[in-house]
Amino acid sequence: MSHQSDLIAADILEYLKQHENKELLRFLTCGNVDDGKSTLIGRLLFDSKMIYEDQLASVTKDSGKVGTTGDRPDLALLVDGLQAEREQGITIDVAYRYFSTAKRKFIIADTPGHEQYTRNMATGASTCDLAIILIDARYGVQTQTKRHSFIASLLGIKHLVVAVNKMDLLDFSEERFNQIREDYLDFAKNLNLELSAIHFVPMSALDGDNVVERSTRAAWYTGQTLMEILESVEIAKDKNLENFRLPVQYVNRPNLDFRGFCGTIASGIVKPGDTIMALPSQKTSKVESIVTFDGNLEEAFAGQAVTLTLEDEIDISRGDVIVKLNDLPTVGKKLNADIVWMTENPLVPGKPYDLKFASSSTAGTVSKIHHLVDVNTLEQSLADQVNLNEIALVEVSLDKAVPFDCYSRIPGTGAFIIIDRLSNVTIGAGMIVGAASASDDNTPVTAAEKARRFNQKPAIIAVNAVNAEQVVQGLDRRLFEMGRVAAIASNEHAQLLKDAGLVVLVAGGADGADISLAADQESLDSLIADLQEQGVI
């Protein structure tokens, strides 16, 4: 639903244009049962005039019968459609509500509390920019508050609003508010959160103090109201514009003359002329054009849905990732990740699962549980299995090497889901912490460390032989196994790679080949020995 605007009557096209260009903020609300979550959402909608009159009339009528607010409309009933379904036992993991104000568009992820909280919250939070953590001012920071905050930090939510609610019951005591803020900050310093990005707001969702309208009862509070925060918190700079990653969702080939790779840019910026590499094939080319519905773009960045066309006919399929040549993700078979377990059957090390990454799917196992994290106390403990709603740091071993990033840097290519092979249901979600090397399996190797190593001694293989594809596939595997990333390039791009300061070996073929090789194991071994001798790998 959208706010009322005079422009709707005066110039509907202009209104629609403005609306389309408004920034979208996704947030989620979390709190204990009865902290006032439904009342708060109802109040946000009501005070921003996003309730239709007939809805209000019906809520007012129902309030007398089933509400908890006497003869005032019980705004919690606005959020009741969901509740009714819950009571009928229909499982709804996350409900999304949409609204807009003159400044922004909003999506609220509303997750039911109760026993399955971790799973639900992880699902709702994974795409959110901001989380509202509700605290009942009478009870202060509770175990649940800590749990929600931990999950929010794990999922990389950058902005938190701690809504200290029901302040009307405590006469808007400044002292109580400050105490809660201190308690919360004391706990939050152990989390991966920027403390200065945490907002605290004293409010009464029931009476509307500091939700949309400024409270007259808390004159001591000079900060923003909740709505002011939601409308102004800076989220544009949360986007990673440094590391280009385009997971390919679809290959558009309407006729023989056009081949475009479509997807939503997970991070970074791309321009025509950029040299790119497709993973896992490691073929390189240059961006020819960035095509969108509204015409070609001079550049595109994180969050935009685009179609790239390339200068060369290279083979890229759905599930591949397009990256820039000078900024590659880690490619490997072992990684460390925080995982949230989402099903009754516990996670057991060694059991085969299917794992789905932004770019590709593969079979694999959890090879080691480093430790469980108690979501309430943040304490770590050893365990031989992970149960429903538990969170653990684990090592994952994959059947084939996949490209990946650290979740904290690039969530789009730093997350994966674990799928049950029989039921095809998602049973876990993982946030990648870094690569895990086979030789040093106790110490996580971060993606940055891996990149550093890679940059020191890159091994780029350029090929033009007829059977080179086959050869390089074998070579790739060996290089991956040795913890090195190799790249395949056409000869044309070999020069580009050289210009970029990378080591280039031209394998096979005639023109100017440094090394020629055939597709047999012996040649492969000798090539590897050569590379090792030269210190390339």
Ligand SMILES: Nc1nc2c(ncn2[C@@H]2O[C@H](COP(=O)(O)OP(=O)(O)OP(=O)(O)O)[C@@H](O)[C@H]2O)c(=O)[nH]1
């Ligand atoms: N005094 C006071 N009561 C409030 C306030 N906010 C909510 N309440 C009351 O607290 C009770 C619980 O509110 P809800 O909004 O239903 O709480 P909830 O967190 O959504 O609870 P669940 O939907 O059960 O998860 C209701 O009786 C509300 O009227 C507030 O700011 N002040």
